[in-house]
Every structure is written in structure tokens, then in C-alpha cells.
Amino acid sequence: MFRTHTCGELRITDVSKNVTLSGWVQRVRKMGGMTFVDLRDRYGITQIAANGNKNHDLQEQCNKLGREFVVQISGVVIERENKNTTIPTGEIEVDCKEITILNESETPPFTIENESDGGEELRMKYRYLDIRRNPIKNNLLLRHTMALAIRNYLDKQGFIEVETPVLIGSTPEGARDFVVPSRVWPGQFYALPQSPQLFKQLLMVGGIDKYFQIVKCFRDEDLRADRQPEFTQIDCEMSFVEQKDVVSMFEGLAKYIFAQAKNIHFQEDFPHITYADAMNMYGSDKPDIRFEMTIQNLTKSFKGSEFIVFEQAQYIGGIVVKSCADYSRKELDALTEWVKRPQIGAKGLVYIKHENDGTIKSSIHKFFTPEQLYAVCKQYSIEKGDLMLILSGDTNATLTALGELRIEMGNRLGLRNKDVFAPLWVVDFPLFEWDDETQRLYAKHHPFTSPKPEDIALLDTNPKDVRANAYDFVVNGSEIGGGSIRIYDAKLQAKMFSILGFTPEQAQQQFGFLMGAFKYGAPPHGGLAFGFDRFVSILSGCDSIRDVIAFPKNNAAKDLMAESPTHISQEQLDELCLIIHKKDSKE
Numbered sequence: 001m002f003r004t005h006t007c008g009e010l011r012i013t014d015v016s017k018n019v020t021l022s023g024w025v026q027r028v029r030k031m032g033g034m035t036f037v038d039l040r041d042r043y044g045i046t047q048i049a050a051n052g053n054k055n056h057d058l059q060e061q062c063n064k065l066g067r068e069f070v071v072q073i074s075g076v077v078i079e080r081e082n083k084n085t086t087i088p089t090g091e092i093e094v095d096c097k098e099i100t101i102l103n104e105s106e107t108p109p110f111t112i113e114n115e116s117d118g119g120e121e122l123r124m125k126y127r128y129l130d131i132r133r134n135p136i137k138n139n140l141l142l143r144h145t146m147a148l149a150i151r152n153y154l155d156k157q158g159f160i161e162v163e164t165p166v167l168i169g170s171t172p173e174g175a176r177d178f179v180v181p182s183r184v185w186p187g188q189f190y191a192l193p194q195s196p197q198l199f200k201q202l203l204m205v206g207g208i209d210k211y212f213q214i215v216k217c218f219r220d221e222d223l224r225a226d227r228q229p230e231f232t233q234i235d236c237e238m239s240f241v242e243q244k245d246v247v248s249m250f251e252g253l254a255k256y257i258f259a260q261a262k263n264i265h266f267q268e269d270f271p272h273i274t275y276a277d278a279m280n281m282y283g284s285d286k287p288d289i290r291f292e293m294t295i296q297n298l299t300k301s302f303k304g305s306e307f308i309v310f311e312q313a314q315y316i317g318g319i320v321v322k323s324c325a326d327y328s329r330k331e332l333d334a335l336t337e338w339v340k341r342p343q344i345g346a347k348g349l350v351y352i353k354h355e356n357d358g359t360i361k362s363s364i365h366k367f368f369t370p371e372q373l374y375a376v377c378k379q380y381s382i383e384k385g386d387l388m389l390i391l392s393g394d395t396n397a398t399l400t401a402l403g404e405l406r407i408e409m410g411n412r413l414g415l416r417n418k419d420v421f422a423p424l425w426v427v428d429f430p431l432f433e434w435d436d437e438t439q440r441l442y443a444k445h446h447p448f449t450s451p452k453p454e455d456i457a458l459l460d461t462n463p464k465d466v467r468a469n470a471y472d473f474v475v476n477g478s479e480i481g482g483g484s485i486r487i488y489d490a491k492l493q494a495k496m497f498s499i500l501g502f503t504p505e506q507a508q509q510q511f512g513f514l515m516g517a518f519k520y521g522a523p524p525h526g527g528l529a530f531g532f533d534r535f536v537s538i539l540s541g542c543d544s545i546r547d548v549i550a551f552p553k554n555n556a557a558k559d560l561m562a563e564s565p566t567h568i569s570q571e572q573l574d575e576l577c578l579i580i581h582k583k584d585s586k587e
């Protein structure tokens, strides 16, 4: 028997028991006649004491142990003289009687401690060592707890988990597909699912009624902190439902997850905000409502001056930053540079400071009288000590830039506490979005999302104004999930494809099987998907979803440990009838 107990288990009540533990050597400390070994496994750390006065050879054996050696020790639990109150096993130690080295280890490339000296690339290359560290291990445990909670909740609500295929044709979620060449059908390719969207809708046509799946999805996109080429969704669909049914079902799921995984109990319903309000108030369709600092529309107040920048602007907006009137010239200059970065795209930054002594200082004092500026302070509650930051330009771009500035100021003022969770639903999204570059409409969510019945007439006249039966679930400024009530009428679906620029032949070729299924009695249905990795990362307080995935890819879409992607052999290429154009291949 390798062990009688784990390394996280023994307590003062176990004193005088004979035990055997197995684990990894975290640290060896020699203190005179005693040697102490910190023995670690998944469950914790137990101190092992080898007394050289009682058994010299045993102490010598312990002294020779290297970091991360795998050992088995047997001994007696004794009360510790110097108790360690920071770990659960800190009141005891095991008086070592026998030690067996099960496996040696080379010196690990970084320290296996909560705070490691290893950079991210190194930890990715040796991910199996990284997983031994508490922060990553605890994230995997949280992930497991959440997955279990999801399955329990949805099972109780009558959902069944159905697997859908991974080798499919293209799916229209708006990203690039990953493709897999077919050997049996040379020159033809499968696509990996961007989501099981079509299949879950077909399951509804199949009468399954309540479907879910914790499922891998694949999107070939440029990577950001919260993106991975393969990621996991909690994918769900229901029949005979309206938006409020879906929202309330999955609000229940979210609350259950918070309760099970974080012991946080939300009593109230989550707030709803329309897409239009979210953009106007927060400059974002995924607002962080942990703090106020909402955007004020100042356009009317500031028009009609000699200040040409404002005169030419379609929109002028600002945020009131509490207690920051003492921002120095230097800090404001730095902030101006910050908003001018291409990612934010503002042309400049205007400020109004309501100083503690009641005076007003502003970068636009030449164009507005003190009375006008006082009036603005009064109207927009810029109190003594507050600072207003103002941007102007095209409406949408300015709102988005103000949204970014708001988040930046929230970060600087410490208003985005990771232990506070502020969930909400964003509703009434536009059905389409216009792309200037390609001069055409795209589905904002996906082409199966239904328009609001009252807006259907606008499909022919003013499609940009049509609102969708779509909803997003947002927590702390992160979009955790989204979904919609689907179109289930073949004619409306065909119309949607035509507005999106598909010829009937193209629509038939790509989605023919869905359109075909809709001819055989499709029920009204709708659903959503939560991004599981993101949900776990928000609850764990991590900034990157990489930290909650056991074996993630890095920023350049590479798995540094398994070294993928890789070249394949000429035989494999021949078998697949593929020729690689050398000039395009990267090393």
C-alpha cells in the first residue's frame, strides 16, 4: 500500500497513529540533528521529521532528497513543537521511520510554489509541473466543481446531455473554421464546429426539448487574453420557450453555480439593460456595473461655442471621476496619450476639474465662461474634488472610447474588485450590423436569431433598426454567454439568408439540412451558450482563460509542451492528396 493518508489529511487528533504517505518533496531543511521534509500531494503538505540522533542513516537519506523526488515515508504522527498556523496540517508532523525513493527528479525548471519564479512560457512548456502548483490545481478543482454543478442543475431541470459531432461542415458563428482534410474524399474537408448551433436546433426538431452539452468548440481567430483556438461551452437549447423562459432558466443555473462554487447567494433577479442603454451609459455591450461612472451625454451643453473640436463633433460625452480633481498636469497628459492610442482612437482629451476650494479648472476655459462651466458641474453632479473627462467625435466611436476610459479609471481607482460579482443581462441587440469594408450586413449574433415580432416589418425597409430576440449574460465586464430565440419558420429563415447576401443556392448548400428539417415541423425554440472557460476564470479571479485550462495554447496558438501544430510527413500529405506551398509555410 502506497499510502494510508494523503498529505493534507492528518490533524492533531491523529497523534500517535502509524501512517504511510506518498508524495513529492517540496523542500528539505536541515537544522542540526533534525531534517525536515515538506511532502506534497494534491491534498496538501505534511512535514516529515527525521531525527538524526535516533537514526543517523535515515537523516542522511532525507538530506539527499532532491526537489520533486517522489517518495514514500512511514512513521508516527506527533505534535509539532513549532506549530504552523498557515496550513491545515500545521499542528503535527510525521516522525519518519522509513523512507523509500519511488522516483528521482531532475531539478525542476521553476519553483513549484504558489508564487513561481517561472515565466509563463516556461510554465506552459512544463505544464505538468505547473499543474502541481496550487493556483493552477485550484482552478482545475473549481472547474470540476462548476461542471458538476451544471450537470446536476440541468439534469434536475430535465435537460439531457447529447453529444454532437466534431467532424462537420462549416458552421456560421462568424469566425474562421479549422478544417480537417478527408483521406477518403480527397480534396474535401471537414470543419471543426465553431459551436454545435445547427445540431442543437436539429435536436429540437428531433423533439429532444431540453438539450445541453459541455462541449469543445473551435474558432480560428486571432488570440487575446480571453480567447483560445479551442474552448469549452456550456451549450443549451430548449423548445416551446420565449426569451423570458430561457433567461430565467439560465439565470437559475448561473445562481446555482455561484452558490455551489463560491458560496455566493444572489437573492434578487439579475438586472436587464437594453443594448442601446448599455452603449449609451457604459460605452460597451458588456458593461461592468460594479461601479457607476456612467457616461453623460454633454452634446447639448457644449454646442454653440468657438471650440471647433466640439462644433465638429457628432457627439460629446464625459465621465465624472470622483475625488480626482487633484490629478496633476502630468497625469492628465499621460491620460491624453492613453486615449490617443490606436486601440482607443480618441483625438484628444478635455477635462474639467472642480477643485476642493470650489474653483474650476479646465482645458477648455478659453472657450467657455466660468458660469458655463459651473452650470455644467451642477447639471452633471461634478462635485468639489471631482474630475470630468470628456471625449468627442463620431457617436459610436466616442461612446466606445469613453467605455474604455471608464474601465481604465475603474482599474486605477480600484473599483473593479475581483471578489465582487455583478451579473446582468443585455437584451434587445440589433439583429444586424453593417460592415463598411464589405458594404454589407452581418448577423450580429448568428443567422438563426429571430427578429422581434414587432420589428419584422422593418426587415424590408430598414433592416439596421431591427432588434433581435437575443440576450447576453455579462459578469464584471466580461461576456460570459449569449443566445437567442431562433427562427423556426423556413420562409423567414430564407429571407434572413437573403438579407445577409446568400443566394438561395448558397443558403441551400450551407444550411440545406437545417432548412430541410424546418419543413418537418420545427418547434419554437431558443437557447444560449455560456463560455465555460471564461466563467471559470471570472470566478477564480484570473485574468486569462489559459489559467483555467489544463493544457492551453499560448498567444501564438501553439502548445509549447506538446509542440503543436507540427509538420506532417510526406506520406501523410500524399495520402491526403495535399501539397504544401513552401513559401507560405512557417517554421
Ligand code: ASP
Residues within 6 Å of the ligand: 173, 194, 195, 196, 197, 236, 482, 483, 484, 527, 528, 529
Ligand atoms: N451558438 C451560439 C454561440 O456559440 C450560442 C447560441 O446562440 O446558443 O455563441
